Amino acid sequence: MSGTQIAVLIVVAVIVLAVAGVAVYLGRNRSRRRLQERFGPEYDRTVEESGSREAAEKDLLDRERRHAELTLIPLSDESRTRYTTEWERIQAMFIDSPVAAVAEADELVTQLVAERGYPTENYDEQLRHLSVEHANTLGHYRDAHEISVASARGEASTEQLRKALVHYRALFGELLEADPLPPNSPASSTENTHTSHR
Numbered sequence: 001m002s003g004t005q006i007a008v009l010i011v012v013a014v015i016v017l018a019v020a021g022v023a024v025y026l027g028r029n030r031s032r033r034r035l036q037e038r039f040g041p042e043y044d045r046t047v048e049e050s051g052s053r054e055a056a057e058k059d060l061l062d063r064e065r066r067h068a069e070l071t072l073i074p075l076s077d078e079s080r081t082r083y084t085t086e087w088e089r090i091q092a093m094f095i096d097s098p099v100a101a102v103a104e105a106d107e108l109v110t111q112l113v114a115e116r117g118y119p120t121e122n123y124d125e126q127l128r129h130l131s132v133e134h135a136n137t138l139g140h141y142r143d144a145h146e147i148s149v150a151s152a153r154g155e156a157s158t159e160q161l162r163k164a165l166v167h168y169r170a171l172f173g174e175l176l177e178a179d180p181l182p183p184n185s186p187a188s189s190t191e192n193t194h195t196s197h198r
Helices: 003-039 041-050 053-068 077-093 098-115 123-152 158-176 188-195
Strands: none
Touching: 003 041, 003 053, 003 123, 041 053, 041 123, 053 123, 077 098, 077 158, 098 123, 098 158, 123 158
């Protein structure tokens, strides 16, 4: 093999490696953009918690894989009506019993999460599963749960409890696929006065 042929082979090999490198880079960027769009604020939170973009993206891809194994169930009209009625009752209860209302809101959201087909045995795992389709409202759920835990220890103010109910409503409405308090609902005036930050 002549020196010219060897030089040509080296150039071809370098070009092939460069093209492969560019393809890998573009593939990673495309995957990163897709994860950022799908997970929104949860993407940034996961990167911050894991300390590495690669580890975070591996975690988010694992969440997608595990989420795909779930059998999610759409709510029947009867269930949607039942949950809406329960939410209205909890909403009205808040005025006289904010601690009890938040505790019941937490239970109701957990029931709804379970009925939709998400596992609810472990809170952290529940968050991981919910993050795949509900990343934009997951921060609300985290905040509500934190306040609910503080409330159980007697450490939450009425204002914090009010915020918890607003936070629960964000995920609750998304899972319900409807506003739990339609504008003509008798309890909607309570929502506007006592629990809304819309």
